[in-house]
Amino acid sequence: MPDTWGDEKGKICWGIPHNGRMDFAHRRGTTSLTLLGPDGRPLPDAEIVVEQTRHSFAFGNIGFDFVPLANGETRRDEPNVFGGASLERLEQLADQWLELFNTATLPFYWRGFEPEEGKPDTERLRRTAEWFRERGVTVKGHPLAWHTLAPEWLLDRPLEEVERLQRERIRRDVGDFAGLIDTWDAINEVVIMPVFEAERNAITDLARSIGRIPMIGLAFEEARATNPQATLLLNDFDLSSAYECLIEGVLEAGIRIDAIGLQTHMHQGYWGEEKMLARVERFARYGLPLHLTESTILSGHLMPPEIDDLNDYQIAEWPSTPEGEERQADEIVRHYRSLVSHPSVEAITYWGITDDGSWLGAPVGFVRADGTPKPSFDALRSVVKGEWWLAPTTMRTDAAGRVEVEGFGGDYRVSIAGESASFEVVAGARSDETVALAR
Numbered sequence: 001m002p003d004t005w006g007d008e009k010g011k012i013c014w015g016i017p018h019n020g021r022m023d024f025a026h027r028r029g030t031t032s033l034t035l036l037g038p039d040g041r042p043l044p045d046a047e048i049v050v051e052q053t054r055h056s057f058a059f060g061n062i063g064f065d066f067v068p069l070a071n072g073e074t075r076r077d078e079p080n081v082f083g084g085a086s087l088e089r090l091e092q093l094a095d096q097w098l099e100l101f102n103t104a105t106l107p108f109y110w111r112g113f114e115p116e117e118g119k120p121d122t123e124r125l126r127r128t129a130e131w132f133r134e135r136g137v138t139v140k141g142h143p144l145a146w147h148t149l150a151p152e153w154l155l156d157r158p159l160e161e162v163e164r165l166q167r168e169r170i171r172r173d174v175g176d177f178a179g180l181i182d183t184w185d186a187i188n189e190v191v192i193m194p195v196f197e198a199e200r201n202a203i204t205d206l207a208r209s210i211g212r213i214p215m216i217g218l219a220f221e222e223a224r225a226t227n228p229q230a231t232l233l234l235n236d237f238d239l240s241s242a243y244e245c246l247i248e249g250v251l252e253a254g255i256r257i258d259a260i261g262l263q264t265h266m267h268q269g270y271w272g273e274e275k276m277l278a279r280v281e282r283f284a285r286y287g288l289p290l291h292l293t294e295s296t297i298l299s300g301h302l303m304p305p306e307i308d309d310l311n312d313y314q315i316a317e318w319p320s321t322p323e324g325e326e327r328q329a330d331e332i333v334r335h336y337r338s339l340v341s342h343p344s345v346e347a348i349t350y351w352g353i354t355d356d357g358s359w360l361g362a363p364v365g366f367v368r369a370d371g372t373p374k375p376s377f378d379a380l381r382s383v384v385k386g387e388w389w390l391a392p393t394t395m396r397t398d399a400a401g402r403v404e405v406e407g408f409g410g411d412y413r414v415s416i417a418g419e420s421a422s423f424e425v426v427a428g429a430r431s432d433e434t435v436a437l438a439r
Contacts, residue, residue, distance in 0.1 A: 022341040024388070027057065029425045030406045033414065034434040035397055042401025043437065049415045052390040054102055054136060056409040056427055057340065058291070058347030059384055063104030063132055063139070065353065066094055070131035071124050082107065084357025089371045096367055097353050100381055103138045105293075105349055106181070108173060109149040117153050122176055129180045140349075141181045142293075143188035143235065144170045145219040147196050147203040154202035159209050162202045163218065170222040174230065183231040185261060185293065187219040191238040191246055198311070213249050220255050235261030235293050239279050247286060259346065260286065261293040267303040267310050267362055270331040273338040284344035291347040292339055299328035299355075299374055300363035310360065320355055320363035320374065329375035332366075333383055340388075 033050075035043045064083025068076060069090040076087060085093055106125055107113070114120040129139045145166060154162055174184065193215065194208040207215045216234060223232050234250065234257050236243050250257060260283050264276070271279075283290055299320040307313045339345045352358045354365040366377040390407040397403045405412060409427025413420050414435060421435040 022337050024341060024408075026343045026428045027340060027388070027408050028406065029409050029427050030404055030430045031412075031423060031425045032430070032432045033403050033405055033423060034432070035401050035403070035414065035416070036434060036436045038436075040436070043397055043416075044399045044401050046397045046401070046416060048395055048397065048403065048437075049392050050390065050395055050403070050405050051392040051413055051415075052407060052410055052425075053413050053422070054411040055384070055388070056411075056424075058103040058138065058349070059101050060103035060105060060140070060347055060349035061097060061101045061353050062107075062349070062351055063097075063128065063137075064107050065357065066090060066097070066104075066131065067106075067124060067128045069094060070128040082359050083352065085354050086356055089354075089356065092371055093354060093367065096373065096377070098135060098137070100366065100377070100384060101350075101353075102136070103140060103347065103349065104132045105140045105142045106132075108141045108143065109146070110169065111149040111151050113173075114151060114169070117151070120173070122173075126177065126180065129177065133180065138183070139181045140183040141173070141177065141185070143185040144173065144223060145186065145203065145215070146188040147193050147201050147207065148189070148199070150201040150203045155200065157202060159202075159206055162206045163210070166203070166206065167218060167222045170219060171226045174223045174226040178227040178230070182227065182229060184223060184233065185235040186223050186232040187216055188235050189237060190216055190234070191236050191240075191242050198309075212246060213253050213255070216246075216250050217253065217255050220257070224256070231258045233257070233259045233261040233291060233293065235263065235291075237263035237265065237294070239263075239283075244282065247283075251286065257288060259289040259291050261291050263294040264292055265294060265296045265310060265351065267296060267298060267313070267360075267364075268305055268307070269302050270297055270335065273334060276335065277338055277342060280339070280342050280345065284342070288344075289346040290342075290344045291349070292345065293347075293349050294351045295335065295348060296351045296359075296362070296364040297328050297331050297335060297376075298363055299324040299365075299376065303362075314360055318361050318363055320368055324363065325374045325376065329379040332376045333379050336380060336383060 037043045062083050065085040068087055106128060132139050190212050193204060194212060196204045220232055223230060239262060280290060300318055303313045339348055352365050354367040355363045356369040358364050367373050388408045395403050405425060407425050409425055412423050412425055416437050419437045421437055423433045423435055
């Protein structure tokens with residue numbers, strides 16, 4: 001399928017009609033709210049304040065940087081593969097993170113999570129997940145199975161033992177975090193998994209032996225059996241027809257996928273709305289929710305186009321620049337607007353809040369290495385917490401104690417005379433809700 005499509009009047013994409021304005025009606029809802037007093041009767045002609053407290057759409061980012069903060073650590077003994085911000089800036093960075101995001105991805109890379117067999121880093125990750133949950137953030141784990149960063153102690157084990165240990169690892173970690181982390185990238189980058197050659201590892205050997213679909217099957221089987229309520233993703237950076245063929249094979253095999261993960265690291269330049277949405281539409285045809293699991297847009301010079309594997313481009317310095325920051329701010333808003341306009345997209349996870357300790361040292365963050373926000377920070381906030389957000393608004397109930405609240409899907413709060421109650425606006429729906437408040 002081509003990257004753009006159209007009719008006789010010209011190209012069109014999801015959410016982008018010919019007048020260039022995107023449609024977010026499917027993200028908005030209306031709740032007819034009835035307020036009751038302490039006697040159980042409606043509160044007529046009452047002045048109230050209504051405000052949004054959370055989006056139902058998952059605006060995510062990695063939370064890797066905050067593992068030391070959540071655990072009260074004052075030193076970093078090991079460098080992070082992803083997310084290694086300076087410890088002295090973490091509290092300020094956490095405040096910045098929480099201004100924009102409501103969903104955190106935490107690192108469960110097997111090599112780092114269990115560097116010594118039988119000694120997983122469960123408690124530190126649990127404390128980190130709890131730290132996020134206490135702040136109203138949903139937590140996701142990444143990943144349960146992946147060839148890269150597989151434990152070195154798995155090497156040279158018989159493949160039957162490797163499979164057993166992989167299955168046991170999934171059951172252990174999904175079980176240990178059930179109720180705290182209920183969304184997982186069940187398996188990562190399977191298109192390349194059996195042919196991966198950059199580093200010898202036991203998971204590639206296993207995938208080569210049993211095949212891609214059985215490899216996916218074991219990951220989903222063990223995770224599903226351990227936590228039937230979990231949301232499990234198949235995730236990949238390869239958005240070619242090879243991934244489509246793999247998804248089709250998985251579905252034909254009867255393996256239940258809850259969502260499809262699409263990585264969009266745009267180190268070589270923003271793809272643009274039409275190309276991005278064309279790729280989204282190709283995967284939307286499976287009728288499954290889509291999660292943009294790893295997004296990046298640069299605020300410095302772009303990676304040369306001839307680079308095939310992004311990991312091959314590693315340089316001593318990769319600064320953020322004023323012109324790059326202005327470009328990034330524009331492209332970030334366009335990227336988020338286009339994706340939120342598509343009804344199949346449920347989540348966007350950005351891959352880093354700061355340039356400090358970023359993947360490959362690339363200037364991908366919304367915050368500079370010195371802790372100051374880039375224009376992209378304010379630009380995204382103006383949309384997510386401005387245009388798509390209901391700030392505290394004074395309203396008045398009618399004679400029956402009702403008021404209509406319209407806004408983006410999510411959690412809301414209504415307050416009167418120091419008392420408050422929570423309610424929900426359901427995206428794409430009209431609903432009725434009754435809450436009790438005291439005058």
